[in-house]
Amino acid sequence: MGVKKIFSGVQPTGNLHLGNYIGAIKNFVDLQNENNDCIFCVVDLHAVTVKQDPKILKQNVRETAATFLACGINPKKSIIFNQSSVSAHSELSWLLSCVARMGWLNRMTQFKEKAGKDKEKASVGLYIYPVLMAADILLYDATHVPVGEDQKQHLELARDISKKFNTDFDAPEFFKIPEPLIQKNFARIMSLKDGKKKMSKSDPSELSRINLTDTDSDIINKIKKAKTDTNPFPTNTNNLKSRPEIENLIGIYSSLSGKKIDLIFNEFKDKNFSFFKEKLSELIVEKISPISKEIKRLNQDTSYIDKVLQDGSVKAYELSSKKIQDIKKKFGF
Ligand code: AMP
Ligand code: TRP
Numbered sequence: 336m337g338v339k340k341i342f343s344g345v346q347p348t349g350n351l352h353l354g355n356y357i358g359a360i361k362n363f364v365d366l367q368n369e370n371n372d373c374i375f376c377v378v379d380l381h382a383v384t385v386k387q388d389p390k391i392l393k394q395n396v397r398e399t400a401a402t403f404l405a406c407g408i409n410p411k412k413s414i415i416f417n418q419s420s421v422s423a424h425s426e427l428s429w430l431l432s433c434v435a436r437m438g439w440l441n442r443m444t445q446f447k448e449k450a451g452k453d454k455e456k457a458s459v460g461l462y463i464y465p466v467l468m469a470a471d472i473l474l475y476d477a478t479h480v481p482v483g484e485d486q487k488q489h490l491e492l493a494r495d496i497s498k499k500f501n502t503d504f505d506a507p508e509f510f511k512i513p514e515p516l517i518q519k520n521f522a523r524i525m526s527l528k529d530g531k532k533k534m535s536k537s538d539p540s541e542l543s544r545i546n547l548t549d550t551d552s553d554i555i556n557k558i559k560k561a562k563t564d565t566n567p568f569p570t571n572t573n574n575l576k577s578r579p580e581i582e583n584l585i586g587i588y589s590s591l592s593g594k595k596i597d598l599i600f601n602e603f604k605d606k607n608f609s610f611f612k613e614k615l616s617e618l619i620v621e622k623i624s625p626i627s628k629e630i631k632r633l634n635q636d637t638s639y640i641d642k643v644l645q646d647g648s649v650k651a652y653e654l655s656s657k658k659i660q661d662i663k664k665k666f667g668f
Contacts, residue, residue, distance in 0.1 A: 339371040342477035344378035347395035353545040354524035354534035357590045358483030364407040373413035384460040405629035416647030423659040427470035469493035484522035490515040521586030527561040530579025558616040
């Protein structure tokens with residue numbers, strides 16, 4: 336296959352975790368290393384759809400950029416920048432909000448989850464969040480968007496907006512129709528405490544997630560305390576759906592080791608869970624510990640991080656400015 340144009344974003348809301356790594360950032364690195372044209376964005380405009388402390392937001396933007404770098408994104412190969420530094424994102428978001436339909440947004444499940452019971456009190460920004468996401472993608476003519484499973488519906492909306500714009504403005508090829516790139520297996524990493532909830536930055540329990548900044552002993556402790564059950568280690572996928580915590584731990588093991596699930600059943604048959612957990616912690620420590628150390632080192636080097644973001648913003652600005660002018664022309668501005 337030819338070179339793909341990749342765009343993806345991660346919110347700077349702190350506590351990036353193993354779910355972000357397995358569901359998204361690990362794939363960013365693979366796509367970069369296959370020599371695709373990649374843009375990775377710290378989506379700070381998305382973050383302010385809920386209240387943020389400005390000082391902490393700034394730190395989190397840097398820490399998210401540091402995490403990209405620590406995981407293996409190379410600023411010489413890929414563009415790393417923060418969304419608010421390129422104003423075309425906000426401009427296009429407005430224009431596309433005049434293309435998207437209320438009915439489409441009303442179907443977005445993430446808004447319903449995030450807004451909770453009191454929808455009237457949610458920000459308007461939270462409601463149109465997926466339109467801004469469509470703007471991010473369409474502005475750079477991205478062909479492929481690596482995301483975790485939870486973003487699939489937002490990607491479908493971006494495709495619908497793109498198609499409607501092309502039809503409304505009689506410009507069949509103007510916007511690309513972006514393809515989601517979602518991992519086939521274990522695309523959603525779940526909480527270590529409740530296999531029915533996804534691993535999330537906003538979970539109040541630290542024991543529910545492995546943060547990418549965790550120390551080796553944090554990791555070992557969290558895996559030791561991860562929920563399991565009293566049944567033996569499974570030997571096949573039968574009944575695995577009714578044991579979501581076990582399925583999740585095996586999924587983490589499979590994603591990080593690259594081993595197929597059947598091989599894992601074989602490796603641990605007749606063994607008890609504490610043995611499996613020991614091996615799982617070793618694997619997570621092996622993969623995450625270098626990342627954690629590098630994030631901590633980079634967090635001390637703010638001038639380097641700021642320079643990476645600044646350079647990335649210049650490149651993103653250059654790529655986006657012609658497109659936004661063409662878009663405005665289409666509207667008649
Ligand atoms: P966010 O931190 O919400 O901006 O998410 C950044 C990326 O990580 C997105 O592509 C998400 O789909 C992905 N992601 C977040 N949580 C998980 C999870 N628990 N499992 C898999 N992917 C996830
Ligand atoms: N909404 C995404 C999330 O929360 C982040 C995001 C914003 C994004 N803009 C994007 C992802 C564009 C992919 C492409 O995870």
